Amino acid sequence: MATEFPAHHYLNDGYGIKSWLLTRDHKRIALLYLIAVTFFFFVGGAFAVLIRLDLATPPGDLVSDDTYNQLFTMHGVIMVFFFLIPAIPAILGNFLVPLMIGAKDLAFPKLNLLSWYIYIIGGLMGVYVLLTGGLDTGWTMYAPFSTRFSTTRVVPAALAIFVTGFSSILTGLNFIVTIHKMRAPGMGWFNMPLFLWSTYATSLINILGTPVIAITALLVAVERLFRFGFFDPALGGDPVLFQHLFWFYSHPAVYIMILPAMGVISELVAAFCRKPVFGYSFVAFSSLGIAVLGFLVWGHHMFVAGQSVYASLIFSMLSFLVAIPSAIKVFNWTATMYKGSVSWQTPMLYAIGFIGLFTIGGLTGLFLASIGVNVHVTDTYFIIAHFHYIMVGGTIMGYLGGLHYWWPKISGRLYPEGLSKLSAAIIFIGFNLTFFPQFILGYLGMPRRYHAYPPEFQVLNVLSSAGASILGVGYLLPMFYLAWSLRYGKPAGANPWGASGLEWTTTSPPPTENFPVTPTVTESPYHYPSPVVKHVA
Amino acid sequence: MHNHTTAHPALAHHFDSLDQQQEAASLGMWVFLLTEILFFGGLFLVYTIYRGWYPQAFASASHHLDIPLGTINTAVLIGSSLTMAMAVHAAQLNSRKGIMVFIVLTMVLGTVFLGIKGLEYSHKFHEHLIPGLHFEYAAEPQFVRHAQIFFSLYFVMTGLHAAHMIVGMGLMTWMLIWTARGVIGNGYYSPVEIVGLYWHFVDIVWIFLFPLLYLIGRHA
DSSP: OSOOOOOTTTTTSSSSSHHHHHHOOOHHHHHHHHHHHHHHHHHHHHHHHHHHHTSSSOOSSSHHHHHHHHHHHHHHHHIIIIIIIHIIIIIHHHHHHHHHHSSOOOHHHHHHHHHHHHHHHHHHHHHHHHHHHOSSSSTOOTTTIIIIIIIOOOHHHHHHHHHEEEEHHHHHHHHHHHHHHHHOOOOOOSSSOOOHHHHHHHHHHHHHHHHHHHHHHHHHHHHHHOOOSOGGGGTOOOOOHHHHHHHHHHHHHHHHHHHHHHHHHHHHHHHHSSSSSSSSHHHHHHHHHHHHHHHOOOGGOOTTTTOOOOHHHHHHHHHHHHHHHHHHHHHHHHHHHHTOEEEEEOEEEEEEEHHHHHHHHHHHHHHSHHHHHHHTTTBBHHHHHHHHHHHIIIIIIHHHHHHHHHHHHHHOOOHHHHHHHHHHHHHHHHHHHHHHHHHHHHTTTTTTTTTTTOOGGGGHHHHHHHHHHHHHHHHHHHHHHHHHHHHSOOOOSSTTOOOOOOGSSOOOSSOSSSSSSSSOOOTTTTOOOOOOOOOOO | OOOOOTTTTTTTTTTOOOOHHHHHHHHHHHHHHHHHHHHHHHHHHHHHHHHHHOOOHHHHHHSSSSSSHHHHHHHHHHHHHHHHHHHHHHHHHTTTHHHHHHHHHHHHHHHHHHHHHHHHHHHHHTOOTTTTTTTOOOGGGGGHHHHHHHHHHHHHHHHHHHHHHHHHHHHHHHHHHHHHHHHSSOOOOHHHHHHHHHHEEEEEEEEHHHIIIIIIOOOO
């Protein structure tokens, strides 16, 4: 296996600041996103640290009530809109979609760069909100609190969400057109890696759902600025209509966050078990199934909002249906591992962590789809624990697993394997210690968004805060050793994992045009030799 | 592209052929229009809910819109779709002059539309029909609250529609520059074609807005 560093690649094709800020290369744009998204991840994380610090003691004694409202609001807004939604599509998707289909770039490279600038403008508006008074509406921005009563920066925050949404829409548009029109000769839809199916499904949600949150955010801003009545009952409007519009996007947004991570896990499981993914077409279509069903379940966020009982019944039933395509994926990954030659490299540790934690998050989602249980735990820490199992236990595990798996391709270097395994373990332990106690807290009745609580809840809250500090260390470590590897890591060679897939056939890092000659595809993306060959690290 | 002996000057480096490039551009615009449908769709949903709840107030408020001006504008906009289609046709025939003439005509019609729209807005201002500012509804005071919702929707829907027209005319200016520079007009015309698609979409939105806002009070 060649381990020399290639002489010409996308990272040394121009060095100046302009060669980065005006680049049309999807790989460089992916790195621009990596920097910006990582920044917001740590800003959002800093708010989480303050939340957990305050919750270590029963009285709300670290920050004031108003400040606490801002902490959980800004944590939610930043993590959802500026980290979770763009993380995997805009970083890994941008880097990988053209490589995986054997193309030179995305269909619209300039639009891709524009998407990054739109994201940055939305992000700067978010920073402006942070620095000039914050936001205290919760990330859900429910009217009429947001449109009339809140004294914080609702209008710039709503416009920041509006602007950032167009970044997701344009990225989704770019991926859809690229996957339709730019595949290399021989690459049919069923020769595509499963990551692309999930990216495609995510992009569909982005182009169909995001415009609805955009118009909703705009209406909130207009109502607040001009006293036009849409949602405020004092103006004749209906606050429940806001909730319908909000969740019509924001429930599918959960799938915008989790589907790309599922795509990553399919790649990791195949590569580290040396087997084709079990039931390829089921896994592929389950992504589309999740995307479609995801648009039909938003009412389960509104069981206590005065929605009709019949509507609630139907939303409950449809919410249960989402479990089917989700479970297909979990079972098929497990079946792929069965009798596979599993190698316990860092990305695989994240994949296994994902499967376990996503299963817990998904099953507790079924609790919440049942109306009776839902009413009992509505607005408690049970909800918080549930969606953090999906978004942190699922999306971030998938993101970090993918980042480690493709890091040698992105950087051309290997990271320290021992340290990376250690931090994967720290993250897994810290995560469970942070969020498992919250299931119990919620079931016992501790409401979300409160920062003072009765003393009997303290033990579980201290456990959670202790877990959060471990989790924080786990997240900081990769930032340091991945940065370290950029300079000191061993050259990775084209295919350090012995994985299949077009992206591993070109050099690491790839040349600017990705492939010296457009590849012709003749095999499935998971053509692992049979009988199984033991992987050599 | 070394393997193509006569690569078209407009062919971008990452496409194999001009056909692939034009197909990608056209699909991209269709996908974008899908996004636009959902964007306006949110507004049409809000309209549908409130009209269902307050049909009399909506009918009453609709009487305050100016049907002659709205009708003229509908004709102007449909006319501009015709000239836009002629511009695309000219582009397919490689007639630079035709592209320029018809795009300029489309922009003139778009400007007329926006001028009339502005006139209507100023009438509404003088008639105290701007919600939240100085709204007065003395003739039928029982509808004052819900008529404000109608006018809130009227201004947001027609305002966003007008914003889309301004964007469209910006894109047309760009097309004029590209045509003058010779980028467009020698077998490469997909930018004109997709701007045309966008313009027709903006027209269709108006075709829905006009009856839903202007005509609902008149059928009884």
